[in-house]
Amino acid sequence: MNTLKTEQHDGIKSIEQVLRDAYDAGLRAIPYGRVADYIPELAKADPNAFGICMIDGDGRTCSIGDAGTRFSVQSVSKVIILAAALKFRGFDGTFSHVMMEPSGDSFNSILKLDTRSNLPFNPMINAGAIQTVSLLVDHISFEELLDYARLLCRDGGITLDEKVYRSEAETGDRNRAIVYLLKSKGVLQGDPERTLELYFKMCSLAVNAKSLAALGLIISNGGVDPIEGARLIGADNVRTIKSLMFTCGMYDYSGEFGVRVGVPSKSGVGGGLVCSAHGPLGFGFYGPALDPYGNSIAAVKAMEHISKELGLHVFNY
Numbered sequence: 001m002n003t004l005k006t007e008q009h010d011g012i013k014s015i016e017q018v019l020r021d022a023y024d025a026g027l028r029a030i031p032y033g034r035v036a037d038y039i040p041e042l043a044k045a046d047p048n049a050f051g052i053c054m055i056d057g058d059g060r061t062c063s064i065g066d067a068g069t070r071f072s073v074q075s076v077s078k079v080i081i082l083a084a085a086l087k088f089r090g091f092d093g094t095f096s097h098v099m100m101e102p103s104g105d106s107f108n109s110i111l112k113l114d115t116r117s118n119l120p121f122n123p124m125i126n127a128g129a130i131q132t133v134s135l136l137v138d139h140i141s142f143e144e145l146l147d148y149a150r151l152l153c154r155d156g157g158i159t160l161d162e163k164v165y166r167s168e169a170e171t172g173d174r175n176r177a178i179v180y181l182l183k184s185k186g187v188l189q190g191d192p193e194r195t196l197e198l199y200f201k202m203c204s205l206a207v208n209a210k211s212l213a214a215l216g217l218i219i220s221n222g223g224v225d226p227i228e229g230a231r232l233i234g235a236d237n238v239r240t241i242k243s244l245m246f247t248c249g250m251y252d253y254s255g256e257f258g259v260r261v262g263v264p265s266k267s268g269v270g271g272g273l274v275c276s277a278h279g280p281l282g283f284g285f286y287g288p289a290l291d292p293y294g295n296s297i298a299a300v301k302a303m304e305h306i307s308k309e310l311g312l313h314v315f316n317y
């Protein structure tokens with residue numbers, strides 16, 4: 001599966017080699033990772049799967065490995081949820097209910113929410129995303145959010161993976177604890193069970209590396225789909241989303257990832273990673289073997305290589 005597929009070739013030959021080297025670096029990291037198993041359905045993923053897709057502003061696409069394999073988006077959906085909240089509830093309507101601070105804790109931690117603050121630290125961790133979903137649940141249906149996800153990922157083939165959804169709904173006790181803790185503090189904005197249902201469904205959307213590359217591209221292009229020309233996210237909202245991806249998008253590895261890679265990114269425990277680089281340039285990865293923080297171990301390694309080789313760090317000078 002390690003054949004490089006380019007849909008168009010003009011001007012990206014050297015990038016092909018960079019991606020191939022990044023892919024090899026990612027493959028070498030896989031034995032040090034572990035597939036998530038706390039959601040039973042996720043444990044069935046092939047730990048050796050790995051794919052990369054890159055799309056530029058002209059729609060030129062370069063993919064390698066398992067870039068077409070469907071997997072559940074998991075926490076990468078937090079970017080879509082935040083985009084929807086900013087669109088439908090506005091900046092103040094969103095951030096009067098969730099903060100913008102890195103938590104330094106693991107993605108599903110309850111600790112600081114209970115002891116340090118009434119509001120979740122940021123929308124990129126479970127507590128913050130669940131709270132953000134509670135802002136949406138009375139205003140937008142799952143089907144409308146799914147349509148929005150399809151537009152943002154340029155992928156009409158995204159569907160709900162029912163097996164993952166059921167597996168997560170049956171075993172998501174920690175998220176259930178979070179939603180009821182938010183309710184007990186009087187800050188949750190929607191019905192707890194309907195909020196959880198929508199949150200679990202958004203985590204269970206079946207995407208591939210190419211969908212995530214398109215998401216990264218649209219964010220990198222200021223919220224406009226460069227191929228269709230449609231504005232999907234307001235420019236101010238993109239700045240907010242990218243800031244939170246940069247500071248909070250990689251779990252409690254966000255700081256080190258910011259130093260080493262320096263590209264706004266969001267990962268998920270299904271093995272997905274979206275990176276939104278200047279260019280515009282979008283990258284999507286699939287590699288279900290995870291590092292101890294919950295990031296795809298191969299994708300992080302590969303993106304570090306790509307960022308260095310292509311000079312993508314936002315603070316390069």
Ligand code: GLU
Pocket residue numbers: 073074075076107108126168175203267268269270294
């Ligand atoms: N659905 C997962 C959960 O809530 C998402 C976790 C993640 O990808 O970070 O536990």
